[in-house]
Amino acid sequence: MTSIANETQSAKKERAPITVKAVLTNKWFLYAVSLTFFFGLWDYVAYKKILGSSLARPLEVVNYMGYMINHRLAGNSLWGHAWASTRRILIGFSIASLIAVPLGLMMALNKYVNAIVKPIFDLMKPMPPIAWISISILWFGIGEPSKVFIIIIGTFVPCLLNAYNGVRLVEPELYDVVRVLGGNRRDEIFQVCFPAAFPAIFAGLQISLSVAWTCVLAAELVSARSGLGYVIIKGMNLGRPAMVLGGMVAIALAALMTSQLVGLLEKVLCPWKREIEGL
Amino acid sequence: MEDGNKTMAENGNTHAKISCKNVSKTFIQKGTQQVHVLDGISLDVAENEFVVILGPGQCGKSTLLRIMAGLETASTGSVIINDKEVDGPGQDRGLVFQSYMLFAWKTVMGNVEMGPKLRGVGKEERRKVAQHYIDMVGLQGFENKYPHQLSGGMKQRAGIARAYANQPQVMLLDEPFGQLDAQTRIYMEQETVRIWEQEKRTVIFVTNNIDEALFLGDRIICMEGKLPGRIREVYDVNLPRPRKFTDLDFLKLRHEITEASELTL
Amino acid sequence: MSFAEVKITKEPLMVILPILSIVAFFGIWQSLLSFGVVPSSLLASPLQVLKLFIAKWTQVNPDGALLTTHMWTSIQEAFTGYILALLVGIPLGLAMGWFPIVEGLARPIFELIRPIPPIAWIPLTIFWFGIGIPGKVFIIWIAGIVPCVINSYVGVKMTNPVLIQMARTYGASNWQIFIKICIPSALPMVFGALQIALAYCWTNLVGAELLAADNGLGFMITMGRRLAMPDMVLLGMAMVGLTGAVIGVIIDAVEKRLLAGIRR
Numbered sequence: 001m002t003s004i005a006n007e008t009q010s011a012k013k014e015r016a017p018i019t020v021k022a023v024l025t026n027k028w029f030l031y032a033v034s035l036t037f038f039f040g041l042w043d044y045v046a047y048k049k050i051l052g053s054s055l056a057r058p059l060e061v062v063n064y065m066g067y068m069i070n071h072r073l074a075g076n077s078l079w080g081h082a083w084a085s086t087r088r089i090l091i092g093f094s095i096a097s098l099i100a101v102p103l104g105l106m107m108a109l110n111k112y113v114n115a116i117v118k119p120i121f122d123l124m125k126p127m128p129p130i131a132w133i134s135i136s137i138l139w140f141g142i143g144e145p146s147k148v149f150i151i152i153i154g155t156f157v158p159c160l161l162n163a164y165n166g167v168r169l170v171e172p173e174l175y176d177v178v179r180v181l182g183g184n185r186r187d188e189i190f191q192v193c194f195p196a197a198f199p200a201i202f203a204g205l206q207i208s209l210s211v212a213w214t215c216v217l218a219a220e221l222v223s224a225r226s227g228l229g230y231v232i233i234k235g236m237n238l239g240r241p242a243m244v245l246g247g248m249v250a251i252a253l254a255a256l257m258t259s260q261l262v263g264l265l266e267k268v269l270c271p272w273k274r275e276i277e278g279l
Numbered sequence: 280m281e282d283g284n285k286t287m288a289e290n291g292n293t294h295a296k297i298s299c300k301n302v303s304k305t306f307i308q309k310g311t312q313q314v315h316v317l318d319g320i321s322l323d324v325a326e327n328e329f330v331v332i333l334g335p336g337q338c339g340k341s342t343l344l345r346i347m348a349g350l351e352t353a354s355t356g357s358v359i360i361n362d363k364e365v366d367g368p369g370q371d372r373g374l375v376f377q378s379y380m381l382f383a384w385k386t387v388m389g390n391v392e393m394g395p396k397l398r399g400v401g402k403e404e405r406r407k408v409a410q411h412y413i414d415m416v417g418l419q420g421f422e423n424k425y426p427h428q429l430s431g432g433m434k435q436r437a438g439i440a441r442a443y444a445n446q447p448q449v450m451l452l453d454e455p456f457g458q459l460d461a462q463t464r465i466y467m468e469q470e471t472v473r474i475w476e477q478e479k480r481t482v483i484f485v486t487n488n489i490d491e492a493l494f495l496g497d498r499i500i501c502m503e504g505k506l507p508g509r510i511r512e513v514y515d516v517n518l519p520r521p522r523k524f525t526d527l528d529f530l531k532l533r534h535e536i537t538e539a540s541e542l543t544l
Numbered sequence: 545m546s547f548a549e550v551k552i553t554k555e556p557l558m559v560i561l562p563i564l565s566i567v568a569f570f571g572i573w574q575s576l577l578s579f580g581v582v583p584s585s586l587l588a589s590p591l592q593v594l595k596l597f598i599a600k601w602t603q604v605n606p607d608g609a610l611l612t613t614h615m616w617t618s619i620q621e622a623f624t625g626y627i628l629a630l631l632v633g634i635p636l637g638l639a640m641g642w643f644p645i646v647e648g649l650a651r652p653i654f655e656l657i658r659p660i661p662p663i664a665w666i667p668l669t670i671f672w673f674g675i676g677i678p679g680k681v682f683i684i685w686i687a688g689i690v691p692c693v694i695n696s697y698v699g700v701k702m703t704n705p706v707l708i709q710m711a712r713t714y715g716a717s718n719w720q721i722f723i724k725i726c727i728p729s730a731l732p733m734v735f736g737a738l739q740i741a742l743a744y745c746w747t748n749l750v751g752a753e754l755l756a757a758d759n760g761l762g763f764m765i766t767m768g769r770r771l772a773m774p775d776m777v778l779l780g781m782a783m784v785g786l787t788g789a790v791i792g793v794i795i796d797a798v799e800k801r802l803l804a805g806i807r808r
Contacts (some may be wrong), residue, residue: 178393257658
């Protein structure tokens with residue numbers, strides 16, 4: 001039924017003449033209008049100094065990014081700062097997931113572990129990771145360890161939660177399959193539990209990653225000599241909007257790239273997972 | 280382990296007799312509320328017999344099957360298979376699920392070879408066994424597909440192959456075609472008969488579809504339409520195979536069974 | 545298929561273990577400081593935090609405001625930003641889900657802004673708004689609007705197409721379908737956004753206050769560090785966690801009550 005409906009619709013679309021309405025509802029046309037308007041407005045506001053001198057024109061931002069790539073700021077080019085932030089995330093993220101994922105799995109599989117760990121976890125969970133920055137600086141000073149610590153704290157919660165829920169939401173009849181085929185408890189865990197929880201664990205990694213970017217920026221804004229957070233706070237202190245905006249663009253690109261990377265990794269490691277439509 | 284070293288032809292001990300003796304089952308819900316699901320089921324199944332348990336939804340037939348599979352324990356009574364009392368799942372029984380229950384993260388081959396793999400059969404040997412049953416259910420060419428790439432009928436073929444590949448003596452099928460469309464269902468029923476005639480097993484087949492029951496069964500166990508589950512009537516189906524849905528004797532028996540139950544099955 | 549045997553009989557061990565775990569947690573924490581394993585410049589004991597908590601009800605010093613003032617400021621900022629995010633984000637997301645023209649115009653800009661963590665806006669907001677409340681409200685608004693838009697959008701997109709076709713055959717207009725079918729069926733997703741957005745807002749509030757503030761719980765945490773008072777840092781953290789949890793419970797209750805009506 002639906003396939004027939006679609007066919008007639010697409011056939012109609014092919015024959016449709018180029019009318020004003022057709023152009024106005026074309027996706028790509030609207031995208032172009034939207035982006036032109038956005039950058040046009042931005043440029044206009046910056047050019048006319050409607051917000052004072054606190055906004056740079058888009059081209060200035062691009063130029064300044066080029067400048068930062070070629071000139072070092074506090075010993076690092078823009079690449080260097082981007083890598084400094086990314087490296088902190090990778091380290092913190094790896095440590096957190098190495099502890100949190102197994103712990104989450106164990107909590108889901110063993111009710112005694114769950115009974116011991118869950119109350120403490122619930123106690124810590126509502127505390128936003130950024131609130132740990134001050135105590136982390138007290139403990140570790142303003143060097144790398146304090147930033148890595150914040151990222152660990154921030155990514156720990158989603159990693160653990162998703163591993164835990166991933167196992168809990170496994171279809172119970174799948175365990176029956178293994179039992180009927182002659183598997184024991186160990187087989188149930190390794191053949192069903194872990195692989196079935198895998199997509200949920202990856203979803204947790206994606207959430208962790210966005211939390212990690214927030215954490216690393218917050219830590220770098222408070223105290224750092226490198227990283228993209230340092231770039232934007234330095235730009236603020238120097239009163240250079242182009243530097244701040246350039247840093248923000250770099251942050252957006254870096255965050256996007258890391259999340260694409262995790263997505264790619266997931267596709268390679270979970271070939272069975274169906275694509276889920278969404279924004 | 281030992282089974283794995285035998286070839287399929289040598290694996291001759293695939294016959295079993297089943298007898299349920301006065302099996303009852305009571306679930307406890309919400310702490311204290313008791314639900315009687317099965318009440319005094321006694322049933323004998325001969326070697327290589329194809330028995331269909333027929334009844335509407337919620338009549339305890341699936342629970343009976345799960346007790347035979349060893350996934351549930353009977354509250355009273357016992358199930359004896361080959362003079363041995365059932366006290367848990369075992370390799371001698373294979374179960375096919377209504378909702379397929381394939382491992383989404385494994386290919387068809389990975390799913391079918393799971394049973395031998397869990398028993399520690401070597402890779403080459405279990406591949407050979409799995410391939411044999413994949414061919415038998417007609418899934419050749421789909422060995423490396425993941426379940427989500429298969430249609431419902433193909434998924435259940437894989438489910439049947441998976442159960443067979445573990446070389447059970449008894450096949451337990453729990454409304455295996457309940458989620459298929461009518462066309463595919465009839466086709467799968469014909470396939471079931473073909474597979475059963477090719478590799479005879481003692482089969483217990485649970486369904487709520489009277490045509491399916493008549494088409495497949497040597498014997499039909501008709502359940503009461505409500506809880507607690509009891510056997511209402513047992514019918515012997517002495518129709519020659521291959522059967523036809525429009526055969527006069529077929530329709531006569533269908534009429535008889537339908538008349539006897541208050542529900543139009 | 546409900547084969548599960550529901551057993552309510554609770555093992556006593558399962559009741560004792562969580563209590564034991566919490567007691568051990570605070571016990572170890574307290575004894576770390578009582579026995580001087582950890583220097584008091586790095587960590588304050590739970591009792592010290594509790595003492596400061598009581599003192600801060602009446603004592604303005606050394607951070608310049610009462611605990612209640614800090615809390616009130618934070619809640620005010622968070623709620624203003626949160627409500628504004630809901631007011632803009634939910635209608636925008638719903639409209640993006642149904643009207644192609646809105647989606648075409650709004651989506652590119654949304655996708656440009658989305659990957660930027662809200663915290664990264666802090667320097668710009670300081671340029672634009674100074675360190676007062678508006679700057680923080682802006683950051684919280686940015687933080688809250690993303691999940692609101694996404695959930696509302698997905699909610700509308702997930703509307704059962706059969707329902708829409710049915711409405712079309714009854715002669716409903718595009719607008720009527722949007723109001724009568726798409727919005728109600730998107731509601732559970734929209735309510736889901738309430739919780740997510742709140743968590744985002746609360747996290748980013750602390751971030752905003754760490755840098756640009758003269759008041760609020762995040763500011764209190766920063767002051768605790770500057771004054772080298774671990775007890776104040778910990779009190780600030782505890783209050784942030786506690787307030788966040790309480791607000792979360794309230795939103796959850798509201799959500800359940802509203803959704804109960806829909807599901808029936």
